[in-house]
Amino acid sequence: MRALKSRQTGTSMLMTVYLVCTAAANIMAVVKIGPHYYNNQLVASALHALPEDPNFDNLSKGKVRLKLMQSFQLNNITHVGGKDIVIKRASKKLSIDINYNIIIPIIYNIDINLHFKNHFEQP
Secondary structure (H helix, E strand, O other): OHHHHHHOOOOOHHHHHHHHHHHHHHHHHHHHHHHHHHHHHHHHHHHHOHHHOOOHHHOOHHHHHHHHHHHHHHOOOOOOOHHHEEEEEEOOEEEEEEEEEEEEEEEOOEEEEEEEEEEEEOO
């Protein structure tokens, strides 16, 4: 029993390098991806804040798009363009979809593609 205890030394150098590289990769992913999820929350909050406008029922599609773009500009959201916003109006019902992609370069030719879908429907 005493002979076994003397041979135990802990993790090897290779295992330590592996753990450090894995931790660094996870931290890098969180730092690069995290802000985009926060920006998507800002997009969703701007979308769901539209009905708070007293003239919301009378706004045209162009004015709704303009209000959204102003909110995005105020929050410094640059990944969402006017072409990403699809507005459909049918007899007192308004439907807004904001779908956009973000491609984040990670290392050399490895990229991460984030696809966000936001939907709002007026009751």
